[in-house]
């Protein structure tokens with residue numbers, strides 16, 4: 001295992017993903033937490049940071065003490081911190097360096113093995129190392145930076161210590177992955193044996209140890225995470241896993257039946273609950289997006305709870321929590337404001353008073369998919385676009401009613417099927433239709449119409465944090481618009497959303 005100490009850089013998760021791609025397990029931990037030197041820990045990487053090492057409030061754990069246990073690689077801030085703590089000098093660069101640079105004067109060293117002169121690296125910093133501590137060696141520079149990479153002197157600590165000013169985790173650093181591999185494999189001696197197959201084996205065993213002969217209850221959503229998590233738990237406890245899938249009346253067309261059927265094929269013991277009426281009744285007339293979210297979240301918990309307590313002696317609650325949900329972030333600006341209360345089922349663990357079983361707690365989304373593939377889960381689950389917990393409830397702007405849900409389900413089904421038919425579904429990150437509370441005049445045959453508008457949304461993204469609107473072909477949009485207006489009663493206008501995130505968000509509410 002490799003430990004990544006996070007100093008608040010926007011790139012920290014990218015470092016972790018790059019290490020995981022080498023089939024080496026790693027974890028991210030805030031730099032303010034003490035390091036636990038477990039036997040399987042092989043090395044430490046220090047991330048970049050929005051702080052300057054010269055800020056009074058900058059986080060400064062003792063790096064030399066860490067290097068007496070394990071090899072250390074400091075990236076950007078990490079490199080500056082090591083240098084400063086050992087008598088070097090860090091100061092503002094004459095100009096802020098952002099973008100591509102090229103390595104020069106590379107000195108033969110295990111960290112830079114097979115990396116050639118001129119290799120492109122990505123810089124993003126305003127400080128740099130002005131003077132290295134005595135005995136430290138520059139192993140590469142760039143045109144504007146005299147210390148692009150350095151190595152600490154041999155007797156600095158018990159293990160090798162390196163600092164690099166550039167960001168190897170960013171794809172623009174052409175040999176960045178090679179450098180990280182040189183560090184974790186050759187310098188630290190980590191083994192590249194963390195694969196979906198070994199993850200499954202270890203995780204199933206861990207769940208067996210945790211749960212024994214106990215029973216686990218779990219809410220499924222039809223999404224990738226809960227499906228993969230449930231499959232892993234079921235491998236460990238078999239029939240002792242009780243899954244519950246709630247129809248909140250806000251799912252896509254035919255989704256309830258299709259997903260239940262898919263679960264059956266996966267061998268998951270799943271009970272489908274039709275709770276549509278309860279949701280429609282409580283949502284009637286409610287227009288505020290946050291109020292809608294709260295109602296949907298609370299009702300979901302109520303329905304799930306009512307079902308779960310019917311099962312005798314359950315002590316465990318399964319959840320599809322993934323790594324980005326649990327990484328503790330290091331923030332310079334204090335807590336951020338709530339834009340949307342996304343954790344619509346976040347209250348479940350507190351209410352259920354059960355021990356949590358969270359097999360995906362340390363996986364990134366793409367790793368969940370890889371594990372799912374290894375488990376033989378159908379592409380219909382693994383390839384699905386993300387779908388918000390409150391479902392169509394937040395895609396019907398304003399008050400939700402059963403007839404509006406049906407209207408939107410039809411439009412959404414036409415749009416989704418067309419994306420699949422035109423090989424576009426897998427090329428966008430997420431797509432969906434939104435029903436606007438706007439009526440406008442149209443003409444059909446000789447008749448005047450006064451009906452609703454549907455907005456189509458499709459975005460490209462990596463993680464949903466930022467997104468660009470997808471440039472879908474005009475001919476495709478023309479066909480979808482035509483089909484929706486002709487086939488869905490109540491809709492006479494279709495528009496396409498060309499806003500990116502930020503400043504817009506993916507969902508409209």
Ligand code: XMP
Nearest residue numbers: 341342344386387388389390464505506507
């Ligand atoms: P936004 O709209 O914030 O969405 O750009 C980012 C991603 O999160 C999904 N989303 C939600 N997921 N509960 C969820 O489970 C919610 O309340 C919620 N709101 C948005 C959205 O679909 C997108 O994938």
